[in-house]
Amino acid sequence: MARSDEPIIRVRGLRNQFGEQMIHDGLDLDVRRGEILGVVGGSGTGKSVLMRSIIGLQQPTAGEITVFGEPTLGRDETETVDIRKRWGVLFQGGALFSTLTVAENVQVPLREFYPNMDPALTDQIASYKVVMTGLPPNAGPKYPAELSGGMKKRAGLARALALDPELLFLDEPTAGLDPIGAAAFDELTRSLQRTLGLTVFLITHDLDTLHAICDRVAVLADKRVIAIGTIDELIATDHPWIAEYFSGPRGRAAVQSQHAAQARTTS
Amino acid sequence: MSGPADFSAADGGTLRFTGDLSLSRLGTLPDRLNAFDGTATVLDLSGVGRFDTVGAWVVHRFAAKSGAEIRGLDADKRHLLDQVEQADQPVAMRPEHVNPLTRVLGEVGQAVATAFHTLHGLLGFLGATTLAFLNVARHPSRFRFNAVVHRFEVVGVSALGIIGLMSFLIGMVIAQQGAVQLRQFGAEVFTINLVGRLTLREMGVLMTAIMVAGRSGSAFAAQLGTMKLTEEIDAMRTIGVSPMEALVVPRVLAAVLLMPLLGFYSSMIALIGGALLSWATLEIPPITFIQRIREVVPITDLYVGLIKAPVFGAIIAIAGCFQGLQVESDAEQVGSRTTAAVVQAIFLVIVLDAFFAVFFTWLGWN
Known part of the structure; x- marks a missing residue:
């Protein structure tokens, strides 16, 4: 087992190229065990491509990636099954299987990796995951087409958490949710992360999410990670894009609302 | 550990x-x-x-x-x-179980209701398309010339290759099968009658209609369905562009105008296929083949084919556009509606072909 101070994800010299267009060049990134790392960057800076490279959906042109201390690149899918069991992924739209009900969606990973498990137990596991992710108890037999956007994301999260992963990838989890739903989803991510001891790799554009739940934030620009640290540390750097991002009108509003929330909880 | x-x-x-x-x-x-x-x-x-x-x-x-x-x-x-x-709360896991008999009866009832609903919708859509054509005729400035020309290319020109190959093979198959059967009576020469009358009257237009339904009817349904999903059609409406005029009229017009051309082209290629096979197996030289075609095929056979073609084209385009515009909410429907468009178009084409057969016989065009 990996030592606890070793990064859970380690990316070195990653290069991704589509034809003439270079997305990443010499990108380095460490994700520490037990943290929520926010990944931000302008549109087209390759946030999703970075996530897809780490989870093996995209073959990078060069570089090395280790997850849980094991290299993932250039290996057979059968060799990485044990690593895949230990992470869960929530795609942007939830990516639920449209022909299966919510309960069946949550059971897919269990059935796939533990085919001998007692069906009664998989039913029970699916049922408490459904409740844990804040879905109403009658959501189990519903099909994805019958769910709202927020419920789809919750159901996608329930599926991502089906195997009790140590590492969770979230791709813009609050995009397209109303502010109340987005705040509730942030709260849910935070509480699950604490309860289950998760490490979370979180791609987002949502400044409120960054302020509310991220331990550290990595900024993608110029084809690599230009800065990584807490929000206060990032604001202290003098990179123009970061300054613009966190000190623009939306950034300031997020800081204010965060301070107000802290004041409420401490008083 | x-x-x-x-x-x-x-x-x-x-x-x-x-x-x-x-x-x-x-x-x-x-x-x-x-x-x-x-x-x-x-x-x-x-x-x-x-x-x-x-x-x-x-x-x-x-x-x-x-x-x-x-x-x-x-x-x-x-x-x-x-x-x-x-999190230990009672959670519903499975859809409620329904008695199989009730379910089957329910599905039959639903299917009948859907069939009537679709027929009703299709007739309504036919009316709406006709109105859109009249509107465009009254305001010629609203006619989208470029869109129509583009549809001409997609529906007609790019279909020439596949329709030509298909027709050529069908002509050869008809001639070959005819020759084998008619030889038993020493009547091989009637192969020419068979090929000529069958392709001009029925096969040319019918096979073209099936090919156009598969190529263009399905494309119409998928295009309009996707546009419906991405709210393009709603955006058109809010800007004041009528989707019927901008999307449906060019497609229907292209199909109506090109089906006779494609049908005629298909019949000619099938005749060439039949002629080549007759030359090769029956040793009938092409010039004799053409001569015999002129003698045995009445000109009304060509009229029959050319009269049916635009009607088939209209049915294919209307079924495609209608099903495309029925898409709501999810991407899976684009697939099922596209299938429905093709099935409906081919079914209606064959039913109408039967009516046409009776009608033309009644006219004395046989």
Whole structure:
């Protein structure tokens, strides 16, 4: 087992190229065990491509990636099954299987990796995951087409958490949710992360999410990670894009609302 | 690192759990716990290594069943167990079971209702398309010339290759089969009548209609369905552009105008195929073939084909556009509506072809 101070994800010299267009060049990134790392960057800076490279959906042109201390690149899918069991992924739209009900969606990973498990137990596991992710108890037999956007994301999260992963990838989890739903989803991510001891790799554009739940934030620009640290540390750097991002009108509003929330909880 | 999950019974109803109580290391523990029939008053978890929600759930369920008390957890594990306990609520897992007889009857009823609903919708759409054509005729400036020309290319020009190949092969097959059968009566020369009348009157236009339904009818449904999904059609309406005029009229017009051309082209290629085969197997030179065609095929056969073609084109385009515009809400519907468009178009084409056959016979065009 990996030592606890070793990064859970380690990316070195990653290069991704589509034809003439270079997305990443010499990108380095460490994700520490037990943290929520926010990944931000302008549109087209390759946030999703970075996530897809780490989870093996995209073959990078060069570089090395280790997850849980094991290299993932250039290996057979059968060799990485044990690593895949230990992470869960929530795609942007939830990516639920449209022909299966919510309960069946949550059971897919269990059935796939533990085919001998007692069906009664998989039913029970699916049922408490459904409740844990804040879905109403009658959501189990519903099909994805019958769910709202927020419920789809919750159901996608329930599926991502089906195997009790140590590492969770979230791709813009609050995009397209109303502010109340987005705040509730942030709260849910935070509480699950604490309860289950998760490490979370979180791609987002949502400044409120960054302020509310991220331990550290990595900024993608110029084809690599230009800065990584807490929000206060990032604001202290003098990179123009970061300054613009966190000190623009939306950034300031997020800081204010965060301070107000802290004041409420401490008083 | 501790071993796989296990438990042992000690005196006084204490069950001591050891190892990792986690999904990957659980093994047969749930089954053994279910089979455990002694009394348990205390569950001691102080020897447990890794502990996840599945392990917590199994312990929680057992504790709830046997009324035992859970002990020996540190703060993190206690928190996890509390969260899992809170999530233990009755959850509906499966859609309600329906009696098979009721379900079958329900599905039959639904299918009949859908059929009538579709027929009704299709007739309504035919009316709406006609109105759109009249509107465009009244305001010629609203006619989208470029869109129509583009459809001409997609529906007609790019179909020439595949329709030509198909027709050529069909002409050859008709001639070959005809020659084999007619030879038994020494009447091989009537192969020419067979090829000429069959292709000009029926096969040329019918096979072209089936090919156009598969190529263009499906494309119309998929295009309009996707535009409906991405709200392009709603955007058009809000800007004041009528989707009927901008999208449906060019497609229907292209299909109506090009079907006769494609049908004629298909018949000619089929004749060439038949002529080549007759030349090769029956030793009828092409010039004789053409001569005989002129003698035995009445000109009304060509009229029959050319009159049917635009009607078929209209049916194909209207079925495609109608089904495309029926798409709502999800991407799966684009697929099912596209299939429905092709099936409907081919079905209606064949039904109408039968009516046409009776009608032209009644006219005396045989």
